[in-house]
Amino acid sequence: LAGARDLVGDLVGDRAAEWDRAGLIPEEVLRTLSGRGLLCAGVPEASGGLGASSAANGEFTAFVGSRCSSLRSVMTSQGMAAWTIQRLGSAQQHAEYLPKLAGGQLAAVAFSEPEAGSDLSAMTTTIERHDDTVIVRGQKVWTTAAHYADMIVVVGRYGSGAAAVVVPASAPGVTVTRVAQPSGCRAAGHANVTLDEVRLPATAVLGGGQPLMLLVTTALAYGRISVAWGCVGILRACLDAARGHARTRTQFGKRLADHQLVARHLANLLTSEQIATRVCEHASRCWDEGSPEMVVATVLAKQVSAVQAAQGAATAVQVLGSAAAHEGHVVERAYRDAKLMELIEGSTEICELILADHAVSMPA
Ligand code: FAD
Structure with a gap:
């Protein structure tokens, strides 16, 4: 790199x-x-x-x-x-x-549907095989980057199991409609994708016939580690902005950094950045070593980093005061962007449920 x-x-x-x-x-x-x-x-x-x-x-x-x-x-x-x-x-x-x-x-990846958000087992998109062809029917929502994508990896039901299929965005029957004014990550090209009798060669089908949730877990693993590291970046941007401001702005005759309650905010931000970095490093080590812990370490990294980023961005806004109240300020964007990280790739609650399952099933 x-x-x-x-x-x-x-x-x-x-x-x-x-x-x-x-x-x-x-x-x-x-x-x-x-x-x-x-x-x-x-x-x-x-x-x-x-x-x-x-x-x-x-x-x-x-x-x-x-x-x-x-x-x-x-x-x-x-x-x-x-x-x-x-x-x-x-x-x-x-x-x-x-x-x-x-x-x-x-490229983009489409799992979510109007009635299948956290509960992807409610997915209704179908990939139907007819000899050398498949027909894809369904409605996907909130697909990040779909506005820019040449190809969309669509997850759907396939026979009694599931598959992903690589759909060219230009294929007849594909309609990509931008999500209007998302609250954060506004330039990420979120779009809803309608798949109306999209005919593709069967060679576009990936992993046909697997259990749906196994396929979803495989694909989401990358999304989770990537979002987790992205949250580390949000925290680093917030820490930089907050400490820069606290070092230079004076109120009540001394730097903001010298007011103990503001200093505590800076300590909390540094702590958040360090916690998020360490859980991400641990998860990436599991990926690089092919450790069986990889899936759980990745969910942990995503959950911890997203929560820390949402809290850290709010803390940074507090340190900057009105300086962060301008649309487009790095901390103002971070505040909007970080909150969304708690919703996606398995919301905080869904990650907590996965971690709780793991905790319960761990050997004594
Ligand atoms: P819901 O599932 O309706 O959940 C609402 C709330 O209820 C959440 O807080 C949730 O945690 C909680 N909840 C739900 N079930 C439970 C439960 N069993 N126990 C406890 N709490 C629960 N999708 C894609 O397929 N591809 C993408 O690229 C993509 N990008 C996205 C980008 C952004 C910015 C956003 C906002 C969404 C994106 N999504 C994408 C969709 C995203 O994956 C879903 O929003 C997410 O899975 C949550 O689903 P939902 O919004 O329908 O919320």
Whole structure:
């Protein structure tokens, strides 16, 4: 990932607030990063990717997240699409799709439906096989990056089990409608996707016939670790802004940092950033070592980091006072973006349920 931070620094510059206001990231920015393999840096070199470790990709994701959570969200979607193809696809499908994702194309992943949010077992989208063809029917909602995507990895029912299918966004029957004015990550290209009798070759089906929840867990694992590292980035941006402000602003004759109640906020922010970093490092180590703990460590990282980011962003707003009350301020964006991280990829409550199950089933 040499040079990746400089490139992101140059491409984002001070434009994140402008993109947030416009609700759009310029397409050439996304194409440039995708073309360098940076939106899914974990894709193996043999498949045209950079072969980054989870730890290296995670630190890079945090860096992007500290600059622009919308861009980091697009990166999470691209990485999740690549991971799903890697895990569920055949060697032929790896050769077909992965070089494209590491070479300039853009992707999204669609699970959620109007009646299937936290409870994805209520999913009704179907992928129906007819000889060499499949027909996809359904309605997906809130698909991050779908507005930009060339391909959408759609999860649906397939026979008595489930599958994912790679749907070109330009295929007849696909309609992508932007979600109007999301409260956070506003430039991440969230869209609802209607799939009306979309006919595709059966070779587009990944992992046909698996149990739905197994497939969902596999795909979401990447989304969770990526969001967790993105939250570390939010916390780092908030910590930087809060300490910079507290060092320079004077009230009651001394720096804000020298008022003990403000100093406590700074201590809490640093604590949040350190806690989130450590759980993410632990989860990435599990990924890089192929540890059986990987799934639980990833859920833990996502749950802890999202909660810490939402609390930390609120704390940073408190430290900055009216300085953070301007739309587009880095801390104001962080406050809106971080809250959404508690809802997605398994909300805080859903992650807590998974962790509670794990706690109950642990050997004495
Ligand atoms: P609900 O499921 O209706 O839940 C509402 C509340 O009830 C939550 O607090 C939840 O935790 C709680 N709750 C629900 N069930 C339980 C329970 N059993 N016990 C305790 N509490 C419970 N989807 C995609 O497929 N792809 C994407 O790329 C994507 N990106 C998104 C980006 C953003 C910014 C947002 C907001 C959403 C995105 N989603 C995406 C959808 C997201 O995954 C869902 O919003 C999420 O799964 C929660 O579903 P829901 O919003 O329908 O809330």
